[in-house]
Amino acid sequence: MQINTCDKLPLFSCKKAFIAIVMLVLMPCLSHAQHEDIGKITRWKNTENGISGKTEKAFFSVSFYNDNIVRVRVSKQENMRDFSYLIDPEFKPERPEFRVNESGNLIILKSGAFSAEIEKSPSFRITF
Numbered sequence: 001m002q003i004n005t006c007d008k009l010p011l012f013s014c015k016k017a018f019i020a021i022v023m024l025v026l027m028p029c030l031s032h033a034q035h036e037d038i039g040k041i042t043r044w045k046n047t048e049n050g051i052s053g054k055t056e057k058a059f060f061s062v063s064f065y066n067d068n069i070v071r072v073r074v075s076k077q078e079n080m081r082d083f084s085y086l087i088d089p090e091f092k093p094e095r096p097e098f099r100v101n102e103s104g105n106l107i108i109l110k111s112g113a114f115s116a117e118i119e120k121s122p123s124f125r126i127t128f
Helices: 011-033
Strands: 041-047 050-055 059-066 069-075 098-103 106-111 115-119 125-127
Touching (some): 041 059, 050 098
Antiparallel strands (some): 050 059, 059 069, 098 106, 106 115, 115 125
């Protein structure tokens, strides 16, 4: 005799479980499709609120919005759109104090709350 466990759960819970399983199966496929190596950093410069630069295949910027918020953007076009689904268009950055140091293969950015290390080669990589 086969027992259907969904008979014991409300229909809404079965739908949620099915959606969760589908997402768990599909997420690795979707995230892998968006990975692309953009190469090593070829040049960079300080900006008013962080740094910007170029890699072998793309452009990047790292901007401090306050002590706790850093915006990282990477694009194949040098002039990036100033748009974000996550940041309210009415939000005004505070422009906090931060320091930028270069040490060997790393560019180190530090604010009051945290630091970010950008690896220049063999490929652009940022860790917080």
